[in-house]
Amino acid sequence: MICRTRENRVLLALKRCILRPLRSRFVGDEKLVAAVGAFVAALGALPLLRLSLPASSDGLFHLYRAWELARLWDSGVFLPRWAPDFYFGYGYPIFLYTPSLPYLFVDLVHSFGLTWPGAFRVILALGLPCAALATYPLARALLSRPAAFTASVAYALVPYHLVNLYGRSDLAEYLAALWFPLIIWSFVLLAQGRDWRAFMALAASTAGLLLTHNLSVVMFAPLPMALFLALLIVRLQSGIRTGAKRPAASLVAIVTGAVLIGLGLSAFFWLPAFTERSSAQFARLLQSYGYSAHFVDARALLSRDPIQQYPPVFSFAQGFGYQFGLWQSVAVAGSIAAVVVLWQRLAVIQRLV
Numbered sequence: 583m584i585c586r587t588r589e590n591r592v593l594l595a596l597k598r599c600i601l602r603p604l605r606s607r608f609v610g611d612e613k614l615v616a617a618v619g620a621f622v623a624a625l626g627a628l629p630l631l632r633l634s635l636p637a638s639s640d641g642l643f644h645l646y647r648a649w650e651l652a653r654l655w656d657s658g659v660f661l662p663r664w665a666p667d668f669y670f671g672y673g674y675p676i677f678l679y680t681p682s683l684p685y686l687f688v689d690l691v692h693s694f695g696l697t698w699p700g701a702f703r704v705i706l707a708l709g710l711p712c713a714a715l716a717t718y719p720l721a722r723a724l725l726s727r728p729a730a731f732t733a734s735v736a737y738a739l740v741p742y743h744l745v746n747l748y749g750r751s752d753l754a755e756y757l758a759a760l761w762f763p764l765i766i767w768s769f770v771l772l773a774q775g776r777d778w779r780a781f782m783a784l785a786a787s788t789a790g791l792l793l794t795h796n797l798s799v800v801m802f803a804p805l806p807m808a809l810f811l812a813l814l815i816v817r818l819q820s821g822i823r824t825g826a827k828r829p830a831a832s833l834v835a836i837v838t839g840a841v842l843i844g845l846g847l848s849a850f851f852w853l854p855a856f857t858e859r860s861s862a863q864f865a866r867l868l869q870s871y872g873y874s875a876h877f878v879d880a881r882a883l884l885s886r887d888p889i890q891q892y893p894p895v896f897s898f899a900q901g902f903g904y905q906f907g908l909w910q911s912v913a914v915a916g917s918i919a920a921v922v923v924l925w926q927r928l929a930v931i932q933r934l935v
Contacts, residue, residue: 612727616718619731620711623738627707629748635699636706641751645702647676648688648753655689661850663858679855683793684753706747709756713738716760720767723774737763741890741907749892749903758795758802761787765806772836773813781840788844792852810837878902884911 635641647665654662662682668674684705691701714734721730737743746756764787771780791799817830845852882902885891890907 612722615727615731616715616734619718619734619738620714622735623714624707624711626710626739626744627747630703630707633703635702636748636751638749638751641702641753644685644751644753645688645698647680647682648685648692648702649698651677651682651685652689652692663854675861678858678861679796681754681793681796681851683790684757684795687757688753702753705753706751706756709747709760710738710743712760713743713763717763720763720770723767723770736910736913740910741885741892742904745892745903754795755798758791758798761791761794761798762802762805765791765802766809768840769806769809769813769837772833772840773817781836784837784840785843785847788841789847792844792848796852796855884908 630636635645646668650665650667651662653667654660654665663675663678664673665676666673668676687705688698688701691704692698696704714737717737718730718734721733724730725733743756743759746752746759750756764783768780768784768787772784791802814830814833817833883904883906885905885908887908890905890909892903
């Protein structure tokens with residue numbers, strides 16, 4: 583009994599002196615919470631420590647592009663369109679329509695002495711914690727600290743993101759996911775009437791996404807457009823009730839200005855890509871690739887496994903490699919149901935509008 587009493591006293595003293603201060607610091611320090619979330623997300627990159635390169639469908643193509651871009655930069659070509667070493671030395675206009683920002687990151691890491699595969703793996707590994715860090719400010723602007731922590735980790739480790747990391751190693755699309763939460767976060771801050779930093783964040787994030795993966799721009803654009811329209815409607819309704827219409831007009835002007843600056847910062851890439859499309863013969867590409875044959879049904883898209891399975895993404899694979907995880911589906915469905923049922927009570931909606 584005496585020993586057990588002493589053990590209880592020791593545990594109580596340990597809880598008071600160590601665990602409680604750590605807990606209060608974790609809950610109260612935003613930077614610490616975000617850093618812990620990034621660390622947890624980085625655990626998803628541990629397999630890269632023992633892999634030379636993931637056995638992916640696209641990884642080597644992106645590694646070749648990084649090497650080619652570095653060679654062109656060494657030759658003094660800083661805005662290349664033509665890759666002279668591709669296709670057995672005949673050349674290929676890959677940089678005419680493929681942004682080069684992701685490959686610059688690989689080249690930067692390689693300049694510190696790492697091998698090309700090593701530099702490529704470093705950028706792949708950094709993508710997970712950076713995704714968590716990019717998501718935390720958005721989630722924290724709307725949710726509590728524990729919920730924001732959970733959201734940041736969940737976004738970084740979502741099944742499709744891991745497929746892009748290990749199954750495809752599609753560096754451009756993989757890194758494009760970093761810009762999505764930053765753009766939405768900028769919209770939220772601007773809707774809340776925040777300062778010029780939100781304006782600059784939206785401009786920089788828009789340019790960053792355009793310079794990372796152009797197809798992600800097309801896929802992602804409807805979401806911020808719908809959010810902007812919803813915020814605008816709420817502002818107009820508020821202005822009608824209060825008799826003030828200037829807040830809605832100012833929101834339009836600020837968002838439009840930030841997006842235009844982002845377009846201007848990235849115009850050196852997308853403007854030639856748009857005006858010189860005929861040089862790449864896109865019409866023949868679209869004729870040979872029948873996109874309508876690649877649609878999948880819900881049974882293939884939605885996973886029913888409690889522990890997510892990751893079949894290969896190659897064409898000879900038996901399963902479909904791009905699945906929506908079971909718990910991800912449950913979380914999305916539950917969130918939609920909660921918003922519908924608790925619309926009037928949710929503090930998140932009040933913070934947003």
